[in-house]
Amino acid sequence: MILRFAEFVFDPERVLLLRGTEPVHLEPKAFQLLSLLLSRRPGAVSKAAIHEAIWPRTSVSESSLPGLVRDLRAALADDWARPQLIRTVRGHGYAFCGAVLDEPGPAAEACPWVVLHLGREIPLPVGTHLVGRGENCRIRCASPRVSRQHARVRVAATVALIEDLGSRNGTFLRGERIEAASEVQPGDVVRVGSEELQFVAVGRHESSTVD
8 A cells, every 4th residue: 555645655565755756765764663653643653662663672772763753754854843744742652643645556566667787687666676796686796896785776757766885896877986876867877896787767768788
């Protein structure tokens, strides 16, 4: 089930939050918190219940939850003094207070982008995908110069962003090493370590091969 609120689209199955058509970066625990508050809306969730859901059997400082809420509000551009989405329930916890529209998820996985890599076409559906040598990576690389989790690609209907994950050998877009999430254009070649990935926007750019 996809949830729409304000200008956002929340897709829990694909672990994706969009503002319009652009992916919004949320750390995993902030995404968990948003998912929990949405699932219990409009009811309030106690601090104890949030701790149990996000930090099970783990001791964390008292500032961890307020800090996580602050990060979530920043991502949603929600003013803590005049909240439209995340409400503080004094002495208890937090609640999602915005209007939400439920709608069924897509019947089929849309793949608006394809990556060409070592003679293969790798479809990229809307969502977040890892690049690296790890088994959980959608774009698997073999070179030892590529980290196990080297980079992350966030895909929306018309936008793809690539972000380096602190790799040793870097991620390069149009020949420049990227320092932050960067938008990929159709036909762009991205280099991770010593391997190249060419991005093709399906329906908007004809396929070609990587030199």
